[in-house]
Amino acid sequence: MTLLSVKNLRVTFETETGPVQAVRGVSFDLGRERLGIVGESGSGKTMTGRAVLRLIRAPGRIEADAMTFEGQDLMAASETDLRALRGRRIAMVMQDPKFSLNPVMKVGAQLMEGLRQRDHAPRAEARAKAIAALQAVQIRDPDRVMEAYPHELSGGMGQRVMIAMMLIPDPDLLIADEPTSALDVTVQAEVLNILDNLVKTRGMGLIFISHDLRLVARFCDRVLVMYKGKIVEELAAKDLLQAKHPYTQGLLNCLPRIGGSRGALPALDRNADWAR
Amino acid sequence: MALIEIENLSVTFTTAGRKVRAVQEVSFKVEAKQSFGLVGESGSGKSTILRAICGMAPITGGQIRIDGAPLPTPRGRAFAAQVQMVFQDPYASLHPRHTVDRVLSEPLAIHGQGRGSDAKIEQALVDVGLPPAFRFRYPHQLSGGQRQRVAIARALMLQPQILLLDEPTSALDASVQAETLNLLSRLRAERGLTFLMVSHDLAVIDHMCDRVLVMQNGQAVEELSRETLASAAMTTPYARALFAASADRMLEG
16 A cells, blocks of 8 residues: 655755756655665755655755645645644654754653643653653663753664654654664664564554665665666665666675775766766 | 884773773784774774874873884874874864865975975875865865865875874765775875774775774774684674674675
């Protein structure tokens, strides 16, 4: 069943030197599965994720032939409709907990804010739900974390708090924008396992945005490879090593490997036909 | 005799009356023209060792010797001419209001080598694969990869023997990382440089370095040769865990 359907999405920014298209005609359908979007910086992957929630402010402009979430037209939705969707139905985990959590508010208060404001939950119930969410992301001493400020948490803990926050309203679709790129490899693996379990047990759809092809290959079912605002290749994650497009192959080959050759790493040829 | 000798090095920071032992009795040696890697999670003390060598961290025990001689405090010009550092984030390490020209000419002026600096700066840009026309640009007019090239050119202005590389590619895209690593390998081969490189990415360290020291919580865990790493013959559980979590293992799934 299709959860989200995007047809010919375009994101344009007006600049002094004329309009710049950050996303140029992206189409995809998402069921209750894990979809990866990979690309370098500037490829439009983050803008695609934000456009789904219509989180692009003027002078940015979102256009699409169609963008529907469970039958609801996202392009025609009013700001009020969108408020009801954002967080509750479609949640987004941002890249860096250092910049996305409120630095002067205790973690517990931030977790409970949505429950208190949106669901008008009584204080005790909100607190119980917040603690349960922290336990779901495997934070061992949730009581301490509830009373901590964001700067008192490590990067991995901060990222778990962000994931917990997004999961409290039990959304149908989670958009994770580079959720682990600020983390160490060992912590990264833990956070990914947590996300993976949540997606499996709750049957959510997931859009996983990352620049790390290897990570996406291990973690997702399907991968979209973006370059300069366009999807250059779509393939099942397990077939990534058999990628046909020269850009995908280039991205894979330019990574060093343990025990690999010490020779020069192959660089991407940006002058080829496909790069235009 | 090894070019860089670190013996029982300890670094302790004191914050709000609390002592943080960032590096605890770490020892290793780097031979001339070798490339040595330090790998570990954030907070393992790997960057602190580089900063201690440069005199930017409070050394509370042990010794650092370069070419057999203990380092003077403060480090002084002779040290700067011999040892230079490339930092992690090219967005933060270049002065936003200085042109490339000013960034590159400053070390020459300080060391009284200003004569003929025009030619030297243009040559330095060509050496790192940038067009000479970039000389009068500001950092914001460069991409991340180009900035890191400028940072490498700056470090090489005084023709040092030793480069300290603190996560030189972790702020860059995979393809730009490949180009930057290739540049560093080429410069090392051409100039006979000695590298001491810090990274959290075991695959990058393996590609660049002959030997690796795995660190955790400020302590040395295990020193690995390239062969040991490739054949996964590490003996400590932590080095094994790091190897297992390394991104390039994921494709083999």
